[in-house]
Amino acid sequence: MAIQVSGTTVVGNSRSLENIASTDATTTNTIKNAIGLTFTPVQQGGGAGQLSSNKVYIGWSGSELKAQVDTVDQGAIAFKSDIPNVLNASGTAPLYACRAWVNFDGSSAIRASGNVSSITDNGTGDYTVNFTTAMQDANYCAVVTTGGNGTSASGNAAVGWAAVYASGSVRIGVSDNNTDAQRDTPRCNVAIFR
Amino acid sequence: MDQRIIYQNDQGGVSIIIPCDCGLTIEEIAAKDVPTGKPYKIVDVADIPTDREWRNEWAVDESDLTDGVGA
Numbered sequence: 001m002a003i004q005v006s007g008t009t010v011v012g013n014s015r016s017l018e019n020i021a022s023t024d025a026t027t028t029n030t031i032k033n034a035i036g037l038t039f040t041p042v043q044q045g046g047g048a049g050q051l052s053s054n055k056v057y058i059g060w061s062g063s064e065l066k067a068q069v070d071t072v073d074q075g076a077i078a079f080k081s082d083i084p085n086v087l088n089a090s091g092t093a094p095l096y097a098c099r100a101w102v103n104f105d106g107s108s109a110i111r112a113s114g115n116v117s118s119i120t121d122n123g124t125g126d127y128t129v130n131f132t133t134a135m136q137d138a139n140y141c142a143v144v145t146t147g148g149n150g151t152s153a154s155g156n157a158a159v160g161w162a163a164v165y166a167s168g169s170v171r172i173g174v175s176d177n178n179t180d181a182q183r184d185t186p187r188c189n190v191a192i193f194r
Numbered sequence: 195m196d197q198r199i200i201y202q203n204d205q206g207g208v209s210i211i212i213p214c215d216c217g218l219t220i221e222e223i224a225a226k227d228v229p230t231g232k233p234y235k236i237v238d239v240a241d242i243p244t245d246r247e248w249r250n251e252w253a254v255d256e257s258d259l260t261d262g263v264g265a
Contacts, residue, residue: 102214107246108239113214118227121210122203123250130227132216169227184246 099140100131100192106146106174106184125158125174125182129190138165140194144172147187158185198242199224200254201234201264208252210242221262228264235259 032040045052057068064076078086089095102113106127110119120128144160157177164171172190176183197220199211211234213223220236228234233256243252 104212108212108242108244110212110214113216115216116214117216117218118199118214118223119212120227121212123205123207123209124246128209130211130223132214132218184249 096193098191099135099194100129101190102129103187103189105186106188111187120169122171123182124184126171127174127188128164128169128171130169131192134168135192135194136167138167140165140170140192142170142172143189143191143193145189146174146185147189149186158183160185160188160190162190195220196239197236198239199228199234199236200242201228201232201259202254202256203232206253207250208254224262225265228262230264232264233259233262234264235261 029040044056045054054069058077059066059068061076066076067074084090084095087095098114100113100115102110102116102119104110104113104119104127106125107121110116115132116129117132118130120130122128142162142165144162146158146160158174159177160172160174162170163173170190170192172188173182174185174188175181195213195215197213199213199220201209201211203209211223211227213220216223218226224234224236235258
């Protein structure tokens with residue numbers, strides 16, 4: 001293809017518009033002007049970590065902006081304003097996410113966690129929660145709760161608290177509700193907000 | 195993970211690190227979560243006593259902690 005702009009050939013015969021767009025921004029703008037485009041086109045793929053051979057569709061469903069890659073429907077695109085609704089949060093109060101959490105047995109096992117690399121068992125009722133990725137500082141809110149064995153609501157309660165705050169970890173204690181002596185507990189839950 | 199990391203804590207007792215399934219290897223967790231300068235050893239979970247009645251009395255000979263040092 002040869003395109004004449006003001007009498008000058010600016011594109012060789014073997015180059016496609018796709019190749020021009022991906023390799024030469026100046027020529028792309030020249031072509032855009034030559035064919036009368038009033039906007040700058042968006043390139044599909046070819047950026048960092050992006051494939052180039054897929055066909056990407058973006059379209060309006062009548063209520064949502066949706067995306068499809070080749071034959072695979074990617075669903076609706078969520079925007080910043082959609083986030084509260086996605087999280088089932090009504091009203092206008094801001095949202096602050098949990099940055100790390102863990103549910104562990106107070107003696108030997110971790111049931112589930114997020115952004116926690118390990119628990120250090122320092123002794124009876126004395127644990128350190130180590131974060132996989134550290135917090136920005138030690139001024140976070142650490143919520144510590146304890147739980148029973150899952151079979152009864154009766155029994156001697158334990159109290160958990162955060163004792164030593166650091167950006168990479170939080171050391172917590174668990175004590176008997178009556179005697180104040182440190183003790184293990186069947187369940188210990190820690191959530192970090194910042 | 196069926197392994198634990200042990201080191202001698204500042205009180206002379208034994209601290210036991212229980213690793214999470216967080217994408218890090220146990221060696222990476224040891225390097226990160228063992229306090230700086232503390233020698234440690236990686237052991238099988240079966241090597242940890244299950245009777246915790248005297249948990250605060252557990253002790254370890256620091257000369258046995260030969261797998262590395264906290265970074």
